[in-house]
Amino acid sequence: MTKSQKERISNIILFVVLTLGAILILFPIAWMICTALKSAPEIAMYPPKLLPEKPMFENFIIAWQKAPFTKYTINTLIIVFFTIIGNVFVNSFVSYGFAKVDFAGKNILFTCILATMMIPGFITLVPTYVIFSKLHWVNTYLPLIVPAFFGNAFHIFMMRQFYMTIPIELTEAARIDGAGHFYIWGKLMMPLVKPVMATIALIAFKGAWSDFQGPLLYLSDRNMYTLQLGLQVFKGQGFTEWNYLMAVSFLSMIPILILFFCFQNYFIEGMNVGGAVK
Known part of the structure; x- marks a missing residue:
């Protein structure tokens, strides 16, 4: 394996790790925003859904x-x-x-x-x-x-x-x-x-x-x-x-x-x- 191939693989691994880290950090924020846009019945639904059916911006x-x-x-x-x-x-x-x-x-x-x-x-x-x-x-x-x-x-x-x-x-x-x-x-x-x-x-x-x-x-x-x-x-x-x-x-x-x-x-x-x- 050449040096350039090793660098390419390490960059891919680094990109995957950073992407997973970003998802772990941003997902709770995304869930919070989506919950803020839901109605009370939607929040009580099981299984829960991430995206609201009809965003309720008036909730803010x-x-x-x-x-x-x-x-x-x-x-x-x-x-x-x-x-x-x-x-x-x-x-x-x-x-x-x-x-x-x-x-x-x-x-x-x-x-x-x-x-x-x-x-x-x-x-x-x-x-x-x-x-x-x-x-x-x-x-x-x-x-x-x-x-x-x-x-x-x-x-x-x-x-x-x-x-x-x-x-x-x-x-x-x-x-x-x-x-x-x-x-x-x-x-x-x-x-x-x-x-x-x-x-x-x-x-x-x-x-x-x-x-x-x-x-x-x-x-x-x-x-x-x-x-x-x-x-x-x-x-x-x-x-x-x-x-x-x-x-x-x-x-x-x-x-x-x-x-x-x-x-x-x-x-x-x-x-x-x-x-x-x-």
């Missing part, structure tokens, strides 16, 4: 009017905005310190921060709820926003790795000219780390936009519900309006898809460079 309008989803979307955007601000700026500044500033115990402290990534999130649910309850933050957005301003181990790691790729001579020259760390971070470093900042912003947006557990735990006032929490309106005792639930679920996916396609180049570059160990 009816579903959106079933609850104040516009208000829920605004509530979600408020949380998302402050979550992105906290994640981008706090993690950027902390990671700059680990990458470009020498101080005693830096490596030990960085290792301790990375070690927190091994702690399962559900272990901290009860302690954090008790703390926020004593602070009288329950039924406010503060428990969903404030943690973003205390750093994220994975984001700090990503940005620190990106900072490590920037020549130290740049910061040393600025220090010789009398620039302080705040100036170097804000004026010199921030413009250079746009790809990883965009990556962190996308991850933070996706996490805050899709969060269900946090709002379920801390919010009880229906006027403060987020979009994901508002989806509960379609679930009753022993019955779920699957067509309306899938309709709003699909609409809630659109902002994430748009942002990813608009900033995918930044995202890929940020993941490649930010995840590289120097």
